[in-house]
Amino acid sequence: MTSEIVSIENLWLFRGEHVILEDINLRLNRADFLGLIGPNGGGKSTLLKLMLGLIKPDKGRIRIFGQQPEAARGMIGYLPQKTIFDQSFPVKVLEVAQMGRFSRTGLFRRYGPADRDAALRALEAVGMEDRAEREIGALSGGEQQRVFVARSLVSDPELLLLDEPTAGIDSAQQAEFYELLCHLNQDRGIAIILVSHDITAVSKYVGKIACLNQRLYYHGSKELTSEDIEKAYGCPVDLIAHGTPHRVLRKHD
Amino acid sequence: MMIELQLDLFQYDFMRVALAAGLASAVLCGIIGIYVILNKIVFISDGIAHAAFGGIGLGYFLGFDPLLFGVGSAILTAIGIGMVSGRARVSEDTAIGVFMATGMALGVMLLTLSEGYARDLYGYLFGNILAVTVNDVLLISALTLVILFLTYILYKEFLIMSFDPVYGEAIGLPVKSLRLLLLAMVAFSVVVLIKIVGIIMVIALLTIPGAISRQHLKELPAIMAGSVVLGAIFVTVGLLVSYLLDVPSGATIILTAAAFFFLSTMYSR
Numbered sequence: 001m002t003s004e005i006v007s008i009e010n011l012w013l014f015r016g017e018h019v020i021l022e023d024i025n026l027r028l029n030r031a032d033f034l035g036l037i038g039p040n041g042g043g044k045s046t047l048l049k050l051m052l053g054l055i056k057p058d059k060g061r062i063r064i065f066g067q068q069p070e071a072a073r074g075m076i077g078y079l080p081q082k083t084i085f086d087q088s089f090p091v092k093v094l095e096v097a098q099m100g101r102f103s104r105t106g107l108f109r110r111y112g113p114a115d116r117d118a119a120l121r122a123l124e125a126v127g128m129e130d131r132a133e134r135e136i137g138a139l140s141g142g143e144q145q146r147v148f149v150a151r152s153l154v155s156d157p158e159l160l161l162l163d164e165p166t167a168g169i170d171s172a173q174q175a176e177f178y179e180l181l182c183h184l185n186q187d188r189g190i191a192i193i194l195v196s197h198d199i200t201a202v203s204k205y206v207g208k209i210a211c212l213n214q215r216l217y218y219h220g221s222k223e224l225t226s227e228d229i230e231k232a233y234g235c236p237v238d239l240i241a242h243g244t245p246h247r248v249l250r251k252h253d
Numbered sequence: 254m255m256i257e258l259q260l261d262l263f264q265y266d267f268m269r270v271a272l273a274a275g276l277a278s279a280v281l282c283g284i285i286g287i288y289v290i291l292n293k294i295v296f297i298s299d300g301i302a303h304a305a306f307g308g309i310g311l312g313y314f315l316g317f318d319p320l321l322f323g324v325g326s327a328i329l330t331a332i333g334i335g336m337v338s339g340r341a342r343v344s345e346d347t348a349i350g351v352f353m354a355t356g357m358a359l360g361v362m363l364l365t366l367s368e369g370y371a372r373d374l375y376g377y378l379f380g381n382i383l384a385v386t387v388n389d390v391l392l393i394s395a396l397t398l399v400i401l402f403l404t405y406i407l408y409k410e411f412l413i414m415s416f417d418p419v420y421g422e423a424i425g426l427p428v429k430s431l432r433l434l435l436l437a438m439v440a441f442s443v444v445v446l447i448k449i450v451g452i453i454m455v456i457a458l459l460t461i462p463g464a465i466s467r468q469h470l471k472e473l474p475a476i477m478a479g480s481v482v483l484g485a486i487f488v489t490v491g492l493l494v495s496y497l498l499d500v501p502s503g504a505t506i507i508l509t510a511a512a513f514f515f516l517s518t519m520y521s522r
Binding site (some may be wrong): 097 | 406473
């Protein structure tokens with residue numbers, strides 16, 4: 001086994017006549033922390049769904065842990081962009097977190113004490129352990145989001161795919177949340193792909209950055225050229241930089 | 254005096270059989286109904302019930318067991334709706350509308366072409382619990398046990414699917430197969446319930462006990478248990494009233510349930 005956990009080669013995706021993703025190449029190793037930025041509709045969520053095998057590419061090859069994406073799902077923790085659910089659904093926070101144990105427990109088997117402990121630990125990791133017995137609908141949006149992060153952590157994944165995880169979380173909680181991701185990445189060696197449109201916040205924490213707008217701008221590092229950003233966003237760079245210190249762009253004259 | 258009267262009327266065999274069938278179907282409705290509500294598949298369940306009429310008509314016409322054909326056509330409808338919807342710009346609710354009307358039309362046509370249809374037609378449409386046989390009770394009980402077993406071993410799977418199917422699929426849960434299994438369980442339940450309350454009203458028995466139970470209880474197992482108890486109350490009260498007043502049993506059961514539902518809804522607000 002190599003340490004390569006994501007390998008995407010010459011991947012194309014079409015929807016009807018339109019090109020959604022164009023010649024995507026991406027390699028990630030164990031314990032990489034990739035920030036995936038780009039404008040809305042640029043294909044960020046779609047790329048995550050390809051990695052989960054929910055969508056099939058029209059051309060090209062995609063391997064996760066050297067396997068077809070569907071076969072690797074058990075090793076992936078996933079947080080969808082927006083979890084739409086019935087706010088009055090009769091389910092407790094602990095039960096929601098426990099749902100992520102499915103890939104470990106398997107079909108037809110009921111959860112045991114180990115699953116319950118794992119769910120409690122995951123809730124503790126996101127600071128929601130005291131809400132374990134509450135109904136999910138009784139929590140605020142930010143708290144619910146944390147529970148869904150716990151749900152993606154509970155299977156002890158080796159790759160975390162997070163689609164806009166800080167949506168609906170206030171800025172103090174966001175910093176705390178990013179610290180949590182850094183801890184998971186550095187101490188547990190979990191590889192993370194973090195989709196976000198908040199370049200400033202992301203660039204502070206991630207190890208590598210890629211920018212996606214139909215094409216993927218990625219140099220295997222934390223730097224993107226100003227041309228990359230301009231091409232991807234189709235607008236002047238200072239609109240994005242906007243006075244905040246950041247480390248996405250290499251210093252240039 | 255009332256108690257004497259009750260004991261008295263349950264001395265009739267047909268009343269005992271009817272009550273047994275009603276109680277077994279209350280368990281069935283209690284469990285399946287909750288999943289119908291949580292997955293928001295009320296309309297497709299109603300479509301399946303109506304489409305079952307096509308199979309019943311065919312069974313009748315060919316001289317085989319109508320309910321067996323009813324189950325067959327109900328399951329085929331569930332699969333058919335899944336196949337047609339999403340194809341050629343047909344949305345799921347459009348597909349349901351088409352299938353349910355087609356099933357009803359086929360049923361009416363085939364029953365009319367068969368001998369002595371009139372009385373049975375009424376029974377299938379509006380239910381006739383007093384015509385339930387001992388064999389029917391055994392069938393309902395067996396089916397109830399199978400469904401209890403399935404929902405027990407697939408409890409966590411159905412919970413994920415009902416709560417967040419998108420996530421379920423992403424973590425490798427066979428959401429499509431589970432949904433088809435749920436629809437098949439609905440199809441079986443619906444056809445059994447046709448005997449009790451009839452095609453037109455079957456959806457009420459499937460949804461009302463669960464809807465009330467959900468207004469007052471919080472955890473899923475408790476909601477299911479509450480739904481079973483409520484179903485049993487509706488069937489028993491409905492049977493008694495229909496016997497005492499000599500009015501149709503199916504309609505009485507549904508009106509009893511509906512009365513509880515409106516009272517409960519007013520009380521919860």
